[in-house]
Amino acid sequence: MSLPIANDLDATWNFIQPGLEYILGSHEDQGVTSKMYMNCYTAVYNFCVNKSRRSNNDHHSTANESNLYSLAGAEIYSRLDKYLTEFIRNLKKDPKDTFLEFYVRKWTRFTIGAGYLHNVFDYMNRYWVQKERSDGRKDIHEVNTLALNKWKTEMFNDNAEVLISEILDLIEKQRNNQIVNTQLISIAIKSLVFLGLETQDSKKPSLVVYITNFEKAFLEKTSQYYSNESAKFLSENNVVEYMKKCESRLSEEISRSNNYLEDHTKKYLLETLNKVLIEDHSQEMYNQFLTLLEQNEIDHIQRMYKLLYKVPKTIDPLADTLENYIKQQALLSIEDMRISMEAAQDNSTTTASKPKRALSAVDPKTYINTLITIYLQFNEIVIKAFNKDPRFIKALDNACRYFVNNNPIALPTPKSACKTPELLAKYSDLFLRSNSKESDIIDMNGDNLMIIFKFINDKDSFEEFYRRQLAKRLINSNSKSEELEESIIQRLQEENSIEYTSKMTKMFSDMKASEDLKSKLNMNNLIVKDFNPLILAQSMWPFNHSKDYNLNVASELIEPFDNIVKAYDSQHNGRQLKWLWNHGRAEVKANLSKKGKPPFLFTVSNIQLMILIAFNKNNTYTLGNLYEIVGTSRHIFESHLLPLIKYKLIEQSPAGDLSNDDITLTIVEEYKSKKLKVNFISVIKNTEPKQEEEEATKEIDETRKNFLSACIVRIMKSRKVVKHNDLINEVLPQTLSRFRAKIIDVKRVIDQLIEKQYIQRVEGNSYEYLS
Structure with a gap:
């Protein structure tokens, strides 16, 4: 056919309409030829351009005549609008096809044709449509968008319920392991995205159609499906099998979502699955958790953790359960150890009356190694099963801190001071002494010391007992290694503070100073061949001068002792030396x-x-x-x-x-x-051990009183007036690095400071600082 007259609308439309039929797929067995496509494009182009030129070349044209170009665009746009409406209405479903199959086949062909159609009317899109939209005509769209809007109005809106229902039925069949055509699902869902165009910006896709018509129904159907399946599966299988089933289902759904769901839905799908499969059945997992712990089923515990991790709020109860379980198992282990130790002591006692177990009967190595074994057992679970999750590390730490400080050996009576710091100090002394048998200390080391040290509450108590043991090793020269001693002190300092180990550090300085002093002594005594005096700072070393040990030095030995005093006095003026004969x-x-x-x-x-x-x-x-x-x-x-x-x-x-x-x-x-x-x-x-223990306890109590006094005075000095409860609440946290202060102890120190006139009581249950 020859091209129509350029300015004749009817002729132009009659010319291009047969081509539009082929472009949009009315004749499914035939497609549009390149010649047909170019003729349609040229006819539309000539019509729009001819009208425009004629209007522009007429210098005497009226205002209405000068707008003929726009009228030409409107006319052909209107013809196309009506044509697309009729075309879509005339699409008929084959009786043997489902609506989904019909919809996908026609949609696929129609959208391809709409793309070509868009190009046929390219000149109109670029000039007339753009001009109309810039003038505020948001009901005017480019041809491709017009085609999609027509499809939505004429095909989708009236059939949305049937279409979505068939999509969801197909998805359910796939979940039931039936073979389905997933391409139908994918294309149909993607069509919903294309149909959701923004009114203001026709080129910007919107998910409003997808979310309103599909996503909500899909999520509801998914929730219902897996709610029924999970309840049925759990009624027929154990929790471990259920967790495996959950993993399988989650993997399937993630794969399915990657194939045909929009990213917007993936988040809500996972939330729905996690809610129905995991959160709703978390209690069943908690109930099984204890059994898995008892059986040491690390893999299954890890599987449970990974599932619950997807729902963060379900993790805390699991961590709490672990913490309580560790406490229970630890106390059982320690009680078994205590009973074994009592039985061993009873067997070694030949008298009819068997004394009650005392602290001295507790083997520090056995006790500390029992604590270490418990810690390592559950630390392995935290590492392997819970991937070092901070919540489970905290649960382990809380449980360890509890059983290290509260157990039948640590607290023989409710009111007694915790014995773990003292036993830990004795444990340290065993492997740091040079005279300990290698076979006895083969499994003792500084790492174990630091693990338990981290958990003891009364770190000041440990420091006192450890310092006393260290002092004996130093003055008796039976320390295994100076490097090992210093490394332990360095680790204690890193775990706590420089102040914490200051006295221990000074003790090493005194030992070095004593060596320097010895080198300056004149040793010509015929009786004393070797003399190793140690000059120890009284405030740093845990030794007290006792009148019970006032010794009469033999005349043969007076000279070496006098030489020490003279040499020391020559270096230090005004210092007094006291001999510790008992050491x-x-x-x-x-x-x-x-x-x-x-x-x-x-x-x-x-x-x-x-x-x-x-x-x-x-x-x-x-x-x-x-x-x-x-x-x-x-x-x-x-x-x-x-x-x-x-x-x-x-x-x-x-x-x-x-x-x-x-x-x-x-x-x-x-x-x-x-x-x-x-x-x-x-x-x-x-008789010294008991006396030393009493001295250590007295020293610890005195140090704590001084520490609390310093805290209270420091707070009062900065605040001037503080209410009673506020003062207590400020003091208690400051003690945690050294010990766990009791409220009654703080009150006693407050009373002492009032007596010493550092502070005074004022109205409103408050205290005032006295400068």
């Missing part, structure tokens, strides 16, 4: 062997040393004379003398107790020991 030791060469045999080497206390030196002058003394020579209090003298008598270095006459001053004591001429080295210190009846 020194000596090695004495004793020529009490048979002829030709080497002399004995006795390890003795300072008091035993003075006893033996006295026998250099006389072989025999009365008990009273020897006591006057040695000095010290009577009970101390006797406790140090008894080992020498017991192991037959000194002969007593008559035998019996040491209550009579007329008893004679004679040194043997030949000592009968098979060992050349004999330690008389280790068998001294020692």
